[in-house]
Amino acid sequence: MAKKSKNTFYITTPIYYVNDVPHIGHAYTTIIADAISRYKKLLGKDVFFLTGTDEHGQKVEKAAQEKGLKPIELADQVVVRFQELWKALNIDYDFFIRTTQPIHEENIQKIFKKLKDKGDIYKGIYEGWYCDSTEHFLDEDVPLEEGGFKICPECGTKAFIVSEECYFFKLSAYQKPLLDFYAQKPTFVRPRSRMNEVVSFVKQGLKDISITRTTVEWGVPVPDDPKHTIYVWFDALHNYVTGIGYDWDRPHFEKFWPADVHLIGKDILRFHAIFWPAFLMASGFPLPQTVFGHGWWLKDEAKMSKSKGNVLDPHLILETFGPDPLRYFLLREIPIGLDGNFSHEGFIHRVNSDLANDLGNLVQRTLTMVHSYFGGKIEEMDKEEKADKALREEFENSKEKIIRFYEDYALNRALEEIWFFISTVNKYLADNEPWKLARDESQKKRLGRILYQAAAALRVISYLLFPVIPVSSEKIWDFLGEEKSIEDESLSELKFKNLKLGQAMKEPKPLFPRVALKDFLKEEETRQAPPKKEEKMDMITFDEFKRMDLRVGEILTAEKVEGTDKLVKMEVDIGTEKRAMVAGVADVYSPEELAGKKVIVIVNLKPAVIRGIESRGMLLAAEIEGKAIIPFFDKDVPAGAKVR
RNA sequence: GGCGGUGUAGCUCAGGCGGUUAGAGCAUGCGGCUCAUAUCCGCAGUGUCGGGGGUUCGAAUCCCUCCACCGCCA
Numbered sequence A: 001m002a003k004k005s006k007n008t009f010y011i012t013t014p015i016y017y018v019n020d021v022p023h024i025g026h027a028y029t030t031i032i033a034d035a036i037s038r039y040k041k042l043l044g045k046d047v048f049f050l051t052g053t054d055e056h057g058q059k060v061e062k063a064a065q066e067k068g069l070k071p072i073e074l075a076d077q078v079v080v081r082f083q084e085l086w087k088a089l090n091i092d093y094d095f096f097i098r099t100t101q102p103i104h105e106e107n108i109q110k111i112f113k114k115l116k117d118k119g120d121i122y123k124g125i126y127e128g129w130y131c132d133s134t135e136h137f138l139d140e141d142v143p144l145e146e147g148g149f150k151i152c153p154e155c156g157t158k159a160f161i162v163s164e165e166c167y168f169f170k171l172s173a174y175q176k177p178l179l180d181f182y183a184q185k186p187t188f189v190r191p192r193s194r195m196n197e198v199v200s201f202v203k204q205g206l207k208d209i210s211i212t213r214t215t216v217e218w219g220v221p222v223p224d225d226p227k228h229t230i231y232v233w234f235d236a237l238h239n240y241v242t243g244i245g246y247d248w249d250r251p252h253f254e255k256f257w258p259a260d261v262h263l264i265g266k267d268i269l270r271f272h273a274i275f276w277p278a279f280l281m282a283s284g285f286p287l288p289q290t291v292f293g294h295g296w297w298l299k300d301e302a303k304m305s306k307s308k309g310n311v312l313d314p315h316l317i318l319e320t321f322g323p324d325p326l327r328y329f330l331l332r333e334i335p336i337g338l339d340g341n342f343s344h345e346g347f348i349h350r351v352n353s354d355l356a357n358d359l360g361n362l363v364q365r366t367l368t369m370v371h372s373y374f375g376g377k378i379e380e381m382d383k384e385e386k387a388d389k390a391l392r393e394e395f396e397n398s399k400e401k402i403i404r405f406y407e408d409y410a411l412n413r414a415l416e417e418i419w420f421f422i423s424t425v426n427k428y429l430a431d432n433e434p435w436k437l438a439r440d441e442s443q444k445k446r447l448g449r450i451l452y453q454a455a456a457a458l459r460v461i462s463y464l465l466f467p468v469i470p471v472s473s474e475k476i477w478d479f480l481g482e483e484k485s486i487e488d489e490s491l492s493e494l495k496f497k498n499l500k501l502g503q504a505m506k507e508p509k510p511l512f513p514r515v516a517l518k519d520f521l522k523e524e525e526t527r528q529a530p531p532k533k534e535e536k537m538d539m540i541t542f543d544e545f546k547r548m549d550l551r552v553g554e555i556l557t558a559e560k561v562e563g564t565d566k567l568v569k570m571e572v573d574i575g576t577e578k579r580a581m582v583a584g585v586a587d588v589y590s591p592e593e594l595a596g597k598k599v600i601v602i603v604n605l606k607p608a609v610i611r612g613i614e615s616r617g618m619l620l621a622a623e624i625e626g627k628a629i630i631p632f633f634d635k636d637v638p639a640g641a642k643v644r
Numbered sequence B: 001g002g003c004g005g006u007g008u009a010g011c012u013c014a015g016g017c018g019g020u021u022a023g024a025g026c027a028u029g030c031g032g033c034u035c036a037u038a039u040c041c042g043c044a045g046u047g048u049c050g051g052g053g054g055u056u057c058g059a060a061u062c063c064c065u066c067c068a069c070c071g072c073c074a
Helices: A024-042 A058-066 A071-088 A102-118 A171-184 A192-203 A232-237 A250-256 A266-283 A315-321 A323-333 A344-374 A386-407 A411-432 A441-465 A470-479 A517-527 A542-546
Strands: A008-017 A046-054 A095-098 A121-131 A158-169 A261-265 A290-294 A297-299 A340-342 A550-560 A567-573 A578-584 A598-602 A608-610 A613-615 A622-624 A627-629
Touching (some): A008 A024, A008 A250, A024 A071, A024 A261, A024 A290, A046 A071, A046 A232, A071 A095, A102 A232, A102 A266, A171 A266, A315 A323, A323 A344, A323 A411, A323 A470, A340 A344, A344 A411, A344 A441, A344 A470, A344 A517, A386 A441, A441 A470
Parallel strands (some): A008 A261
Antiparallel strands (some): A121 A158, A550 A567, A550 A598, A567 A578, A622 A627
């Protein structure tokens, strides 16, 4: 294979599964990829950025059936949703691959055949408990339920025994090569902590994996044996090679392969860090440089999931703010490897404070002064003085750091550094007080220098921000009177003095409007009259259940909490101690009625202060139209007895 | 259960191969400016650096132990 030229850069996102519409998590991965890709382009690299959709498999088959559609019809619909979102977010990808495209399907078959001929894929029998919903065989140590079946620990639905003839990939043969590879290239998996997990997983031993199904029709058929369908993961992972031309545009493929970064969510690390390099080794392809597993955005500290109904839809934010504030927030708030908590409060706060106050206001004040003191054109200025030079050197310093952070994919650190510099420029203006110099005509040239420095700073700031907030950055350049686009200037050439003297600057308009949190929340409310779905809870394991300490509690005393309708304060004997608890049951039970009763109490619930009273435990009750109905025991039980 | 990680200001986190008064941003309080999107600048705090023990002249930093939380274990 031809050697890859050093000046190319190939980055991918996962291909997204089309059984669901896009949400903030998809947006996050894709925004990271876009920012890195734009950064590399500024360096003058020949960048290829691939994204797309994974359209085969049982879940899509099922989701389509529920809607009365053919799988491909569902895929066609959902693909549009993704593409529209990428457009709204200003994602500048080079190719959008769909696994249903012939160039993909044909080449998957070709690769499959190649590995089969080589002996890395062989036919065998697989038997095991299979979950339709998550499309995988359960671990062998999942316990048998009483009815003699197994429950999928991931989704909670019933699994079935499936015994099928299928094709296996000889993963076991790659244990040693993989370990050697990891040892030789410790940066293959990032963040580093995840590399440890991968290595220890592989060290435990690898079994061959089944890579076909006979139970699924919606997929790529095995060549010469079409009752077998290639399993989605084998199908999907290879998009990274088919998407750049394997085997339909060889020169293009050879130009960009191997990938520099596969950006993924941490949940699919195993597939990318173990299976994928093994497949590639089998095919004889060079291995990618890095698999970067990013964290998840949580909503109010909880993982977003369809079943919780707390999936965050980015559309309202996009309509209110445009793409840049969301891009900025997601990349600034957390390091790529960690989880983050998404709240509208946090979002509005950061956008107001960083974008509107620090950056937006700096643009506004600088250009307003250029206009009111110079009519938009600084024609003349003094030589650079000490303070001016300090500002310029500060920039040169920061620029180096910022580049280092970008190179390391530490986008949050790069942004942090840029904001240090923004703050320095604000300080520079405060120290040099151009508004005072403006009152003295003899200081005109000095004033010119100061505003020139500030404008030059804005020019380089917006340049460095371009990967993250491309629209706003271009706007700032336009305000400054730049005629070329940011992308026409190479990062290595970026300097203060590139701002031409005498350039006609425009009158600025606020770049990032401040939005009050309460207005935004109100808007959100009116926007989504949420159809109140029945509360569906996730399955929990017995271990999780065991964490709740439920016991019989004897209510010793009970009295109404002054000034409330529903609250009762009780002293409850839980066997080992007596505790104060507060419960909202007074509308159904009188305190007299409660005293002496035995109830079920969760005793290790975090204490809560209710009406100034610390409630150390909660009694269990059925909630019927807002009223609490307490279960009592029909035989005598001692206080403190464990309930389970 | 096994392996790995985390616990530092009200909040989010940085530092951490031992060494001056432990840092940043946000939030809070006070002061300044008025060019600017009620923005910007300055000052001020507050912390037994998870608990306990040890090594050392000296520990947030190294060791032991306990507690809590998190990740991975097809």
